[in-house]
Amino acid sequence: MDVQGQENFREFVAQRSPALLRTATLLSGGDRHAAEDLLQNALIKVAGRWDKVEDPEAYTRQVLYRQQIGRWRLRWRQREMSVAEPPDTAAGTDAGDGAELRVVMGKALARLTARQRTVLVLRYFEDLPEAEVARLLGCSVGTVRSTTHRSLARLRVLAPELSALGLGDPSPAAAGLTPVEVRS
Template identity: 50%
Template structure:
């Protein structure tokens, strides 16, 4: 494949899949759009350099890279994300739309989960990957995906109740 053709293929991938990948990054970053954009940019830069060597469809590779890069960001910082002090204790939306309130509660609860657990839930339920695909994307076993899913959903239930109080 010529260099020019490879660049065109990469550009086409970015145009077609960047919105979906940004949504995944947004959820992995706990609802922080700026961090999600940075994360996606970082992953796409790495993918561009490796584009000709990526085996198989590039989207699963991108999703795995997003999940891993997200987890690595928190490891490098060796801390959890700081709470948004302006929003603490105040409703985050000013409408009566139940769906918006529910989405906000889910995003806040997701942000409280450990990165690996968050990645499992995002890939399984927001990106509709199977347990096997999720395990492959995260480089872990199906049993790990199952246990992280079970624990993550239980914790999400607790957190959503806390957030909506």
């Protein structure tokens, strides 16, 4: 990479890292350290191909998604963690209390499998169509649809208080949750 390319890459990292880190945080289930690792690895790969990349942000996001897919494929044997007692929930949440709703949604998303979380992040936070999600994940549109359906059903189980608040659709977007607001 030449000097101008290095400078352009530094500017890109400085300007777009916060947004990319938010996406990485969502993909990693709210684990800030895992998100930072995910983003750093993605930026290393982007730096190696910087001179050939036409749209750096799109390419970096694709690298993020694919790295996360690789992580959950490697951990396919690690399923849900069993616990003796259910986690604390936000009982008695007021529908007007958006902060508590975001916390509940963030915790529920963190308890989904990496694949379920990835599909929901791409569909609802990145607002990608099913066909684009399928292309990024290397699967069929039907797989994206069924995974989305199962993920939303799992959210209903993990966060029943969302239904109690009168939210018929517990999707992250319907709950008013945006990537900026999800922080663990």
